[in-house]
Amino acid sequence: MLRTIGKLKDTRQVTVEEMTALFVHILVHHVKNRVIINRFMRSAKTISRHFNEVLKRVIRLQSHLLKQLEAITKNLTDARWKWFKNCLRALDGTYIRVNVPEVNKPRYRIKKNDIATNVLGVCSQDMQFTFVLLGFYYLVDAGYPNGEGFLAPYRGQRYHLNDWRTGHQPTTPQEFFNMKYSSVRNVIERCFGLLKRRWAILRSPSFYPMQTHNRIIVTCVLLHNHIMREMPTDPFRELPFTENYSQLAGDLIEYVDASDRWQTWWDAMAN
Numbered sequence: 001m002l003r004t005i006g007k008l009k010d011t012r013q014v015t016v017e018e019m020t021a022l023f024v025h026i027l028v029h030h031v032k033n034r035v036i037i038n039r040f041m042r043s044a045k046t047i048s049r050h051f052n053e054v055l056k057r058v059i060r061l062q063s064h065l066l067k068q069l070e071a072i073t074k075n076l077t078d079a080r081w082k083w084f085k086n087c088l089r090a091l092d093g094t095y096i097r098v099n100v101p102e103v104n105k106p107r108y109r110i111k112k113n114d115i116a117t118n119v120l121g122v123c124s125q126d127m128q129f130t131f132v133l134l135g136f137y138y139l140v141d142a143g144y145p146n147g148e149g150f151l152a153p154y155r156g157q158r159y160h161l162n163d164w165r166t167g168h169q170p171t172t173p174q175e176f177f178n179m180k181y182s183s184v185r186n187v188i189e190r191c192f193g194l195l196k197r198r199w200a201i202l203r204s205p206s207f208y209p210m211q212t213h214n215r216i217i218v219t220c221v222l223l224h225n226h227i228m229r230e231m232p233t234d235p236f237r238e239l240p241f242t243e244n245y246s247q248l249a250g251d252l253i254e255y256v257d258a259s260d261r262w263q264t265w266w267d268a269m270a271n
Helices: 016-029 033-040 044-059 102-108 173-198 210-230 260-270
Strands: 090-097 116-123 129-134
Touching: 016 033, 016 044, 016 210, 033 044, 044 210, 090 173, 116 173, 116 210, 129 210, 173 210
Parallel strands: none
Antiparallel strands: 090 116, 116 129
16 A cells, blocks of 8 residues: 555665554654664664655555544444434544643643643544544543533433443433443543554654654554554453553543534433
8 A cells, every 4th residue: 555555666776665664663663863873773863854755655545544434324233323324433532642832831731730732533433543633622521511513411310331341320310321432532632542552652752843743643654554454363352451541631622612403402302
């Protein structure tokens, strides 16, 4: 795909396969530059040049690797999602820690004094990303009100899946709605968790320029989708999900304007 669609070509000394191996090794392990130099027996200049070249070519594949957005239909066989006809899937944000110049740190400072950029993602029920946006705020969690196109759980009611694993059964329409809601919405949390588990470069700050780091984040999303499609057996998916992989601190998206029309639709759905 990198050759045919991305137009990546061999050089006199480095093949596309070696460029790709070098690139993926950096994303997966996030090791120091000298480790890459010793492993691939290439100069720092060569490594940097080919890393950025592959990065550019992977970005070109986004129309092929981002999953097409499709609304939930009444014919869907997944029992968890059939309650949410016309839903365009689950949405949430996460933080990716970054290194930025001292003068820019106030723009990127979050809770617990971490320096991070925020990433907005939408994923399908099979944990493939359909949309990703960096540095901005968009099914949503209790940190969101109901707004145009956004459907959140009821506040003050049982919400997280752990609330239902002790044998507790919903006693109100609102609790029943939240139970069904949490069973589908946690797919985006698991998707972000798997993304960070897969790519070490997303779990600690890198020293790439911010523009390059943003491209790296998008590239990790695209490669995640490719793996989900092409690898029926994925050892990372077999590991237990932990919320520590999906969030650094707190809720990210909090300011969608509320809408009375969506609140009414929400109540009708619960009842």
